[in-house]
Amino acid sequence: MSVDQMIMLALLAAILALFVWGRWRYDLVAFSALLIAVVLGLVEPVAAFQGFGHPAVITVAAVLILSRALSGSALIALLSRHLEQHGGRRAPVQIGALGGITSILSAFINNVGALALFMPVALRAARRAEHAPGLVLMPLSFAAILGGLVTLIGTPPNIIIATYRGETTGEAFAMFDFAPVGLPVAIVGVLFVAFIGWRLIPRARREGGPAPRIIEIDDYLTELRVPPDSSLIGKGPRQLRTIFDAQSAKLLELIRGGERVQLTAWRGRVKRGDILVVGAAPEEIAETIQTLELELVGAAPKDARPSGSEDLALVEAVVSPAGMIEGRTAGGLSLRSRYGLDLLAVSRQGRRIRGRLHTVRFRAGDVLLIQGPESQMPGLLARLGCLPLVDRGIRIGSAGQAWVPVGIFAAAMAATSAGVVAPAIALGIAAMAMLFLKTISLREAYDSINWPVIVLLGSMMPIGGALETTGTTALITDAILGSGGALSPVLVLVLVMLVTMSKRLK
Numbered sequence: 001m002s003v004d005q006m007i008m009l010a011l012l013a014a015i016l017a018l019f020v021w022g023r024w025r026y027d028l029v030a031f032s033a034l035l036i037a038v039v040l041g042l043v044e045p046v047a048a049f050q051g052f053g054h055p056a057v058i059t060v061a062a063v064l065i066l067s068r069a070l071s072g073s074a075l076i077a078l079l080s081r082h083l084e085q086h087g088g089r090r091a092p093v094q095i096g097a098l099g100g101i102t103s104i105l106s107a108f109i110n111n112v113g114a115l116a117l118f119m120p121v122a123l124r125a126a127r128r129a130e131h132a133p134g135l136v137l138m139p140l141s142f143a144a145i146l147g148g149l150v151t152l153i154g155t156p157p158n159i160i161i162a163t164y165r166g167e168t169t170g171e172a173f174a175m176f177d178f179a180p181v182g183l184p185v186a187i188v189g190v191l192f193v194a195f196i197g198w199r200l201i202p203r204a205r206r207e208g209g210p211a212p213r214i215i216e217i218d219d220y221l222t223e224l225r226v227p228p229d230s231s232l233i234g235k236g237p238r239q240l241r242t243i244f245d246a247q248s249a250k251l252l253e254l255i256r257g258g259e260r261v262q263l264t265a266w267r268g269r270v271k272r273g274d275i276l277v278v279g280a281a282p283e284e285i286a287e288t289i290q291t292l293e294l295e296l297v298g299a300a301p302k303d304a305r306p307s308g309s310e311d312l313a314l315v316e317a318v319v320s321p322a323g324m325i326e327g328r329t330a331g332g333l334s335l336r337s338r339y340g341l342d343l344l345a346v347s348r349q350g351r352r353i354r355g356r357l358h359t360v361r362f363r364a365g366d367v368l369l370i371q372g373p374e375s376q377m378p379g380l381l382a383r384l385g386c387l388p389l390v391d392r393g394i395r396i397g398s399a400g401q402a403w404v405p406v407g408i409f410a411a412a413m414a415a416t417s418a419g420v421v422a423p424a425i426a427l428g429i430a431a432m433a434m435l436f437l438k439t440i441s442l443r444e445a446y447d448s449i450n451w452p453v454i455v456l457l458g459s460m461m462p463i464g465g466a467l468e469t470t471g472t473t474a475l476i477t478d479a480i481l482g483s484g485g486a487l488s489p490v491l492v493l494v495l496v497m498l499v500t501m502s503k504r505l506k
Contacts (some may be wrong), residue, residue: 007042059159071109081095083101089128099142147186150186151175236267255276280445339383347366347367348365
């Protein structure tokens with residue numbers, strides 16, 4: 001084993017360990033590893049950033065842009081209406097219909113995008129059929145993953161494998177070359193979750209009946225200010241608890257002069273301007289504000305809104321992994337001044353949120369209660385990397401214009417399937433066509449790209465090349481084959497697949 005091979009193995013082990021640890025985000029780890037490889041001489045400086053121009057990276061970016069454009073097409077609106085009207089009330093029928101459509105869509109657009117489009121439909125269908133939301137959400141997630149197995153662009157690993165095959169053998173996988181294996185797996189998988197899988201969900205989650213609100217989450221943490229004419233002024237801690245208990249709300253803390261006061265040790269009286277930290281559901285928050293005449297700390301005063309301004313919408317949205325908002329605070333993002341949004345409350349499943357709302361650092365999975373301009377809400381949520389739990393980002397426009405993205409995407413699929421042009425070129429042309437025809441704005445295009453994934457792919461491509469040039473790939477292959485001994489190639493392949501799957505569990 002050469003020195004370069006030992007360094008390469010140590011670097012690879014460090015990358016995998018940091019990915020599993022999760023202390024730093026995967027794109028930061030990958031880019032740092034690339035720079036270290038360059039400094040150590042494992043990657044030539046001239047080739048350090050060639051991965052960002054790799055066809056696989058361009059294809060992934062183009063697919064993300066096309067997914068955003070297709071989300072506002074008439075086809076998606078038509079499918080959503082059909083599912084809402086004819087989705088059925090029995091669990092197998094409802095899950096099968098939702099899962100089938102979602103898996104078909106996720107074969108051609110980003111899995112997360114397909115899930116985001118039909119998650120509100122699934123929640124409304126569950127509510128109408130008096131099912132618990134958990135009964136349909138988990139099968140829907142599995143269906144979105146299964147659909148990505150069918151086509152070349154269904155999932156980034158397929159794109160990378162196809163490109164690598166083209167570089168090594170001269171012939172890449174075509175658009176539907178994955179279908180002979182992926183399609184049966186997807187069909188069997190969707191049928192399994194529709195008729196058997198949902199029965200394996202814990203009984204409390206699938207038989208709990210419809211949730212009182214659109215999705216089962218813990219109480220929101222919100223801050224309410226005591227106005228000068230509030231009836232709470234002068235009340236003590238025991239009286240406060242009784243009043244808030246009657247509103248089905250939990251009074252957690254009091255903030256006075258920027259200092260937090262724990263109610264268990266507080267013996268004072270409520271004063272004008274005090275901020276009460278309350279945990280409650282959205283409906284209970286609204287009722288508490290109205291009944292007790294309190295003010296939301298996060299909301300702009302009514303008299304501050306200009307006359308004639310559009311109606312405001314109140315939306316529940318979940319922070320998506322690697323979204324722009326993840327790891328940042330409302331104060332740091334300047335949500336109100338930059339985006340015109342007010343953060344009213346935050347819910348974090350299973351964990352107590354500490355700190356003021358404007359200083360809470362958002363995590364993937366946090367559910368936010370946001371108020372903002374109704375017509376701009378879908379686009380703003382997409383920019384922030386949040387998935388709406390109530391409304392979809394369906395654009396309103398002429399029927400003819402709404403079908404344009406579908407036509408452009410179909411033409412790109414046909415050109416790629418026929419082998420006329422490479423996938424990266426066909427999808428890139430389709431993305432540009434949608435931009436020039438204004439079916440998607442330039443801002444939406446940039447916001448739709450998952451940049452951490454792009455940085456990850458662009459950084460790992462040269463490191464993968466270094467594995468080849470240093471002979472480390474051959475060394476690992478010989479080690480796997482040697483450890484396999486008399487094992488058949490099928491069992492060795494199973495071993496490799498298990499190792500790969502273990503890295504995907506992160």
